[in-house]
Amino acid sequence: MDKKEKYKVNLVWTACIFLFWEFGAFILDKVLNDPLAEAKLPYPHSIILSITQNFTDLMTASGLTFSRAVMGFTIGALVGFGLAIIMSLSKVAEKIALPYLIVSQMIPVLGLAPIIFTLVKDMDASRIVIAAYITFFPVAINMLSGLNSVDMDKKELLYSYAAKKRSIYYKLMVPFSLPYLFAGLKIAAPMSITASILVDMLGSKGGIGVKLLYSLYSGTKDVFWASVVTSALMGIISYFIVVLFEKIAIPWRRQEAN
Amino acid sequence: GCGGSQQGGTPTAAPTAAPTAEPTKSAELKKVRLQLKWLPQSQFMGYYVAKDKGYFEAEGLDVEILPGGSDIIPEQNVYNGAADIGVTWVSSLITYQTQGYELVNVAQIFQKSGLLLTAKKSSGIASPADLKGKKVANWFGGNEYEVLALLEKYTLDKDKDLELVQQDYTMDQLIGDTVHAASAMTYNEFGLVLESGIKEEDLVVIDMNDEDVAMLEDCLFVNADWAAQNKDVLVGFLRASIKGWAEACKDPEAAGELVYNVDKSVSKDHQVYMAKEVAKLVTPDGFDASKIGQIDMAAVKQTADFLKLYNKDLTSTPVVDETTFNPAYWNEATK
Amino acid sequence: MSMLSELEGDYAGSVISMQQKKETEIKIENLSMVYQDKNGGKPVTALKNVNLDIRQGEFISLLGPSGCGKTTLLRLIADLLQPTEGRISVSGQTPREVRLQKKYGIVFQNPVLYDWRTVRRNVCMPMEIMGMEKADRTAQVTKMLELVGLLNFGKHYPYELSGGMQQRVGIARALAIDPEILLMDEPFSALDEFTREKLHIDLLDIWTKTEKTVVFVTHNISEAVFLSDRVVVLSPHPGRVSAVIDIDIPRPRNMESKQTQKFYDYITKIRNSFEGV
Amino acid sequence: MSMLSELEGDYAGSVISMQQKKETEIKIENLSMVYQDKNGGKPVTALKNVNLDIRQGEFISLLGPSGCGKTTLLRLIADLLQPTEGRISVSGQTPREVRLQKKYGIVFQNPVLYDWRTVRRNVCMPMEIMGMEKADRTAQVTKMLELVGLLNFGKHYPYELSGGMQQRVGIARALAIDPEILLMDEPFSALDEFTREKLHIDLLDIWTKTEKTVVFVTHNISEAVFLSDRVVVLSPHPGRVSAVIDIDIPRPRNMESKQTQKFYDYITKIRNSFEGV
Amino acid sequence: MTEKVKNVLLPLCFGILIIAIWQLGFIHAALGFKPFQLPVPSQIVITLRDNFAKTMFDTVITVSAALTGLILGCAIGFLIAVIATMFPKWGYSVLSIIAAVNAIPIVALSPIMNRWFTDGFSQKVGVVTVVCLAAMSINAYRGLNDLRPFAKDLLESYAASGRVIFLKLRLPNCLPSVFTALKINVAAAVMAAMISEYFSASTSGIGFGIKDNLRKGIMAKGWSYIVVAAVVGIILYLIVMMIERRVIKWHASQR
């Protein structure tokens, strides 16, 4: 598919979603006469209107959230990557660590935040740590499954040269697992936005999370939905950034494009 | 006993040295972090006014107001040092104190409870007794004790006679009729319900103060250790805050606008509405404005007693004395 | 046919040969290898009681029917697999020690190229591990690609190559680091006869110059005879050594060597020892 | 040498052969195939202006140096690749139509087995697609595995097989459905000579009985001569037909056929046409 | 020691070590925590025992919603991957839409679901479903399309229909990635179910137990719910691993 066609497809999709949503909102509002129509499913055009009205506000907020997400994502991805490497280096480490990685995902931020605050002291740093904490898991699991899927014969080639662990990872394990890693990153990137929004709510002074919280609390539904849509847009953007990096990092897979 | 540590004591040996009234150079300002219980809004207008008018600065303080949020627990943040002074509800504070947190209430900003239960008249609820068999919402997490007390008063079993459910941030459950009665703060949620287009005459309101189950709400509290070591700072902070509150309560309209300009979390109208309502809680009818922040020990005792009765998780009897509610700093600040 | 009976003698004494001057390098004693079937099937005995001495600098070929354990034997020598019984020693050391000294070069049965590396960088890889200088590496890659006739495809990725071209990349990669012990598993099976013949000559040339020990797996009897000092025939299920034949064709060998009667006799002989299996 | 000059005549007239009684089945006209290099390199012309008629029921072999485009040609016939120029028709239809009629059976150059299927189920797969009855399938699988000598390995997974065994599974799979047109890409390259010879006979047997058209890619000239009605020699870069040689050795052929002078002469002839490339 | 025993023993020993360090107050000493800030294991266990019936009831509430959402979310996510595979031109965009949905935080989703569904269960299922979409669709898509060279050619040469290619090639080929997604999603599902209980119109469930107690500073009880959640997470994870071992024993990762 060439660029032009891709562009066309995306355009059609956007239009379709818009129209469908508009229709759904209409049904809810005018046909079912739902008193909460505006809260349940507002008209997309009114959301767009609200986004344009609050444009600068939303942009500063999403800028803050996005930058925090980028930091959280970077740290989280690195940690996830590192954990996967450690777990694939040693079966013992994998057996020990895996259950506890699951446990880590079961501790909600509410329980975790006080501990992190005490450990890190600085609130802003804590927020990034928490965002990273939420992000690392899919990266670790995906990368690990990539590392575990490396063909035996490809490994044997390097064993036969008595390559050091480091070069085995550098030259084989990691490049082989890149497609898996990128699948993990594609999951983690929008998730880091979610995480960043969540930590916005940890008493931050700005960010989309604050917008969401304030608008929910104050019943300003248009701002709420505008924030929801903005966060979704950030998700798409983060996803495409990862896709872009994937295209650069995995040139040998371009064959599949056709 | 818990919270009964010695060093927090010496309440009688309250700070004597009055802080220098003249403004200090900003370089020498002492940094103080105030942790709000909730979002920046007129509920906390006194501090915003004090900050805006330079009252804190005059006390040699550089106060940073930390907004609250869904996962922010002021008691925790003050205790572990992420903040110096906190705003919370007394009922919640006592729960923490009985756990062993050496936190001290140093000023009681709200003298009355702002909590209501509200329902649409169409739900058939006319008085608390009618809650039987209905779906009633509250936020829980330490905000439910007054409602529990109310139910107890009307001999309604919270598990059997009605369905108590959790309320999210919004009032949509009430508006959308998925609950019959919902909790609301006079200064906030109730206003939102009205703003949503429901008329006041179509609503029933159960006021905790009228029902005589009120518990104390917004207060200022600190870590006992910190207070002992930063008496001057604390007293200065209280003095400036009280000044701010006094001014805010005198002209809530201006205060609401000011809060709106600091942080546009809510619309200006709502912020002003909130300011007016909050003023009624800080300086109720007949309350001496110079006594803003005074700890009414009788009211504290009532709050503690209710808690003892309705909070099954309380591990020990609440201690209400000067280790937990210390008026000395307030006394000093208002001298 | 007189030739054949003359050879018979060597066959009996198999291991003790005329080239005794050279010392034993790879000593395989009582080697057995059983693969457990993880899915509940019967275990497969790939090798049973294999004894074989490979001398230093020798060019030895392994012949045998498909599935008889040739690859398994190669992998055991290379320490890529641990025997269930018996032992291998290489110049008195364990295969592991030798592997860790980076003395092995292996051409795998299927080329095992890394998808993410171009042809050049695939060939380059072992040299990177050996810590060779960048300039030297580039020169050596060019030389090796020239040898296998792929100079024009250096920048291509493996999926853009034909089967035989991929195999040649594998050969270039193994030869590039000039290993002391070269283990080749059907390296030329996907090549046409002309490319193959060219590579035979090139390989013998390299071998003569560098005095490597070469263990060469093939299905092509004439190839085995042409290249080897000795040909080992394995029998299948379980794999055992069924014959070891010294190839006494003078070196250097060339195309003419293939026209000699001796050459044909050897082929016939091996063929027969095969059929006897 | 008299033999050779006798053959020369056929060579000149190449396409028009003595077997004109059979109609042309696969007609390849002006076929060219250029692979674009997606990574910025030069495009590779794999095939250039190839013309070839393959008759119905013919056994035709493709020979040519590594990388000359044999696999590409096979894939073009099978409609797995679209030519950049020219056209192929099979009994007047496009390759697509023929493919959709499930007339092809392909043995790939590397076995392409499905990791998640046992040997039996790999062989079974095409029959499932053809909608064969379960009982028939089981019987046919057993027959095919017996043919390639893998009856004992039916329950094993591909990774537990040797290279040659994997290749034999691929052969069994292709033969199992008895396709009208059999395209085989170096099917026997990983097999020892004996297994190979057995399969030659078996394949010819099947071919005679079923009158399939077989397009057979190989590097082994004698194999090509032994099996084929005609041998097509391709030249590399870009791949063109450089010679088409009719093999006029009487059928049924057997081991004795290989001992004839004619056989050797054909081999020499093809070898020469190769070298002329 | 057999492999199975090792699998259980190693993490168990590690866990016991951590619990011991925790119980003996080393963690508290290192971080400067008081036991009432971070309860010690014995406190948690005692609380759990005293409150066992209620905790189990809450667990059933949460886990049933989490599992329902998990199944729904994985099924829909998988379907999306299938659509994106079957209609590469038009379907592929759905994956980016999923990425967009994945960026809507649970704290925003929950109130939306609260408005759409009136009961707590459906609300939770709604949230969990949405949360599980991305990991499944992205991983399954990779598995459905990362085929070995010529694997598809083989089937195409037999004129296998798209359906057959899907059933016989893509589906088994994507199983390892589906399991990867499942592993991520069991953790995500329990977590999402818990968080959505922060806002759900009910007063039961693990999430409510955590929020209510932690906010009130009743740490031992709050943490006893966290422990239960962790145990549930591990059990679900182990179940996925066990199924994985049976279903894809042919895969390199299982050797």
Ligand SMILES: Nc1ncnc2c1ncn2[C@@H]1O[C@H](COP(=O)(O)OP(=O)(O)OP(=O)(O)O)[C@@H](O)[C@H]1O
């Ligand atoms: N997918 C591809 N992309 C780019 N180039 C290709 C691709 N497949 C084959 N080629 C090129 O086309 C040419 C012919 O390849 P092909 O596989 O047809 O050769 P072959 O005759 O089968 O060789 P061999 O005997 O080695 O298998 C080669 O030069 C190869 O580099």
Ligand SMILES: Nc1ncnc2c1ncn2[C@@H]1O[C@H](COP(=O)(O)OP(=O)(O)OP(=O)(O)O)[C@@H](O)[C@H]1O
């Ligand atoms: N990983 C494995 N697991 C189980 N069995 C195996 C494994 N590898 C090989 N085998 C079995 O061991 C036997 C010998 O295999 P090997 O690969 O050594 O044969 P080979 O002589 O190289 O055959 P070919 O000439 O076909 O390559 C075969 O029967 C095979 O089924």
Ligand SMILES: Cc1ncc(C[n+]2csc(CCO)c2C)c(N)n1
């Ligand atoms: C999640 C949530 N919890 C509690 C409240 C109730 N509330 C209203 S004002 C206020 C601050 C206390 O002074 C609080 C806690 C809410 N709206 N949302």
Ligand SMILES: [Mg+2]
């Ligand atoms: Mg082999």
Ligand SMILES: [Mg+2]
């Ligand atoms: Mg080929």
